[in-house]
Amino acid sequence: MRFVRLTASILGLALVLGAALVGPALAAPCGNDGGGFAPWLEDFKREAAAAGISQRAIASGLAGVTYDRSVISHDRGQKVFRQSFEEFSGRMVPPRLGRGKQMLLRHASTISRMEERFGVPGAVVVAIWGLETDFGVNNGNFSTIRSLATLAYDCRRPDKFHGELLDALRIVDRGLMSPAAMHGAWAGEIGQTQFMPSSYLKFAVDFDGDGRADLIHSAPDVLASTANYLKGYGWQRGAPWGPGTANFNVLLEWNKSQVYSKTIAYFAQRLAGSE
DSSP states (O other): OHHHHHHHHHHHHHHHHHHHHHSOOOOOOOBSSGGGHHHHHHHHHHHHHHTTOOHHHHHHHHTTOOOOHHHHHHHHOOGGGGSOHHHHHHHHSHHHHHHHHHHHHHTHHHHHHHHHHHOOOHHHHHHHHHHHHTTTTOOOOEEHHHHHHHHHHBSSSHHHHHHHHHHHHHHHHTTSOOTTTOEESTTSOBTTTTBOHHHHHHHOOOOSSSSSOOTTTOHHHHHHHHHHHHHHTTOOTTOOOSTTSHHHHHHHHHOOOHHHHHHHHHHHHHHHTOO
């Protein structure tokens, strides 16, 4: 009996070791500088292949990608979230209020269709659009894949950005965007309302009828995709969105910062003429 138990233990250990040998290699450890980035990236390429991403997408997406120290500097210096609501909203809303009202008029037809389909007020979506990129003027020029690779390797929040980097490669693999076209803010956000790749895959919609969801160049796609995101997190049609409401909790799914989400709500109220 003892021999049988011992044999079973040895067999179990052999199976575990065998699985480890044939399975994908463990990712190289994270780092706080660029010293270990190259071997980490090679391990990530193997992991991406094991996740079903094609070698074509891996090669085109990750070829020549290097560690970006400026991304880490931005990540460590997010002073905007240390401001009070009064400071942040006072700086962000008044300069954008007039243009926001113009955008509501300019895109009235699209916004009407968007509201009908998704149930999210145009004022809320336009407020987000204005706060994120000045209505598409400042989308950012960081390479999305390089930024995500840097943050996935960095030890501060590797798990969060690891998945986003895989999703960025899935976007390439599905032919939705090329790596060269994929650019935006320093943290890997894409387009005029700054979608992370995971949100792009879940919520981006073609609303201008050209057969693809373009969050960089198409205002209808941008507006509708943003509304679809909010609907996906439970936006309640016809309900208020100020602090303490269910819809304000949906705004917190857009941005976890109370100050930022309160500013979205306030900006939208001003655009809607309710304050």
